[in-house]
Amino acid sequence: MRLLHTSDWHLGQNFFGFSRYYEHQQFLDWLLNTLTTQNIDVLLIAGDIFDTANPPSSAQQQFYQFLCLAKGRIPHLQVVIIAGNHDSPTRLEVPTPFLNAIDMRVVGQVQRQQRGMDLEQLLVPLYHREGEIAAWCLAIPFLRPNDVPRVEDADDAYLAGINALYQQVTALAKSKRAENQALIAMGHCHLMGGEVSSDSERKLVMGGLETLSSHIFDTEIAYVALGHLHFAQAVGAAHIRYSGSPLPMSFSEMHYPHQVVVIDLEGNSLQRITPILIPRTVNLQRLPEKPAPLADVLTLLAQQDWPLVPEEQQTYLQVRVLLDKPEPALRHKIEQVLQDKAVRLVKIETSYPSASTTEASPLSLEDVSQLQPEDVFLRMYQQRYQKSPDNVLLKAFHELLTTNMADES
Structure with missing residues (x-):
């Protein structure tokens, strides 16, 4: 049997x-x-x-x-x-x-x-x-x-x-x-x-x-x-x-x-x-294999030439990007490069530089009580991107904070 x-x-x-x-x-x-x-x-x-x-x-x-x-x-x-x-x-x-x-x-x-x-x-x-x-x-x-x-x-x-x-x-x-x-x-x-x-x-x-x-x-x-x-x-x-x-x-x-x-x-x-x-009829692909800076990723995607097939047969694509600062237009930039290519963008995976191995000193309750919104923003940004925000972003944060405080008053 x-x-x-x-x-x-x-x-x-x-x-x-x-x-x-x-x-x-x-x-x-x-x-x-x-x-x-x-x-x-x-x-x-x-x-x-x-x-x-x-x-x-x-x-x-x-x-x-x-x-x-x-x-x-x-x-x-x-x-x-x-x-x-x-x-x-x-x-x-x-x-x-x-x-x-x-x-x-x-x-x-x-x-x-x-x-x-x-x-x-x-x-x-x-x-x-x-x-x-x-x-x-x-x-x-x-x-x-x-x-x-x-x-x-x-x-x-x-x-x-x-x-x-x-x-x-x-x-x-x-x-x-x-x-x-x-x-x-x-x-x-x-x-x-x-x-x-x-x-x-x-x-x-x-x-x-x-x-x-x-x-x-x-x-x-x-x-x-x-x-x-x-x-x-x-x-x-x-x-x-x-x-x-x-x-x-x-x-x-x-x-x-x-x-x-x-x-x-x-x-x-x-x-x-x-x-x-089992034969695979639709491929899954990651580009690049390891996360890379956005400019390099866009260049790599532009160089790709996927075969022209019906949408149901097109490759599923995951794009991996290494960011060192916020990128609000990330998806738009990637979609622009891919707009005439026979591929289905299904996922954008973002990652950031590895965190510093030096741990910050723990804050006391007194330290926390004295923190201002800008202090919290700077600490969080440093933790995520391993650097300080540029002047443009810092100015935008101040404008947002000022507007918010005016609305509360």
């Missing part, structure tokens, strides 16, 4: 105000062809299908059109989908009756019964093409505090509850599986030791410990398909993996090796793990 693991699509994302519909469609078209050429039996989508809990209709149509095309092209394909922390669990589960009818299972949240949690709902049988069960999939979505069992006397009841839920579902799977049937686990969580993309990954727990140990996964589980961390990586063991996001979600991810993961099972054993790189 061959499975393909992917996650963190974030359909419907706007990148600094620009729609990524085109990029996502290119990825989905590529994925559809990959499912066919790689002869995939099961597609595992480990959460964050959408970028927001209330995605635009275009993103939802894009997703369900892909699923229909995939089933039409590969009639035997099974799909298992879990919700991530960006997804709405209930919204994701709305089309469940239709998806179940075409061998697709979606688990948005943990369902409760009178006697407790519905563990059966979290366990999905995976079938050979001949119709026999080949594996069992623990399909566990992003877990909120109300989704987990209560564990008494735990240092962290939430994390202990997550561990308990995985143990309970694993025990159920073991009780059902026959000889030579593999166990597969899915989750949308943050494992301890995982490399984080801080610019784009939303914290799963506000306050307190939020990372889980890879030891929550039983040693008999052949492969663990995870979502949430955007960097493709193994954590704790080679078979416990994040597939990573298919597109860079921020400039910090521009050098990530975006990929999907193909898993080969033989009986109850893992035979191979094969990453497949």
Whole structure:
């Protein structure tokens, strides 16, 4: 049996105000062809299908059109989908009756019964093409505090509850599986030791410990398909993996090796793990690589020659400028240089000279009481730009201060 693991699509994302519909469609078209050429039996989508809990209709149509095309092209394909922390669990589960009818299972949240949690709902049988069960999939979505069992006397009841839920579902799977049937686990969580993309990954727990140990996964589980961390990586063991996001979600991810993961099972054993790189259809670029003075940056931008392509295919550009004084017309000057170029300016990052290593003496309460507005202005300017303001700026400050004092009187 061959499975393909992917996650963190974030359909419907706007990148600094620009729609990524085109990029996502290119990825989905590529994925559809990959499912066919790689002869995939099961597609595992480990959460964050959408970028927001209330995605635009275009993103939802894009997703369900892909699923229909995939089933039409590969009639035997099974799909298992879990919700991530960006997804709405209930919204994701709305089309469940239709998806179940075409061998697709979606688990948005943990369902409760009178006697407790519905563990059966979290366990999905995976079938050979001949119709026999080949594996069992623990399909566990992003877990909120109300989704987990209560564990008494735990240092962290939430994390202990997550561990308990995985143990309970694993025990159920073991009780059902026959000889030579593999166990597969899915989750949308943050494992301890995982490399984080801080610019784009939303914290799963506000306050307190939020990372889980890879030891929550039983040693008999052949492969663990995870979502949430955007960097493709193994954590704790080679078979416990994040597939990573298919597109860079921020400039910090521009050098990530975006990929999907193909898993080969033989009986109850893992035979191979094969990453497949995803082609990038729209580039992200930083100019310059390190912040530089504005005059140098403008010269560099003027020298660039981006290819003429439709706007949806144009490079996303981040400009990095080193300033030594306020520059009110900064954006205007950069936009003027770029106005006839086929590039999308999405971010201007400003930085300033490093602060002096000599620390100023702390002020006493008496010193603070004697500070005048000009003293505060001069201190703040020196701290930011490592020099004193010029006469023009100082004169403007005095005029502003005089006008303000006149209005108060």
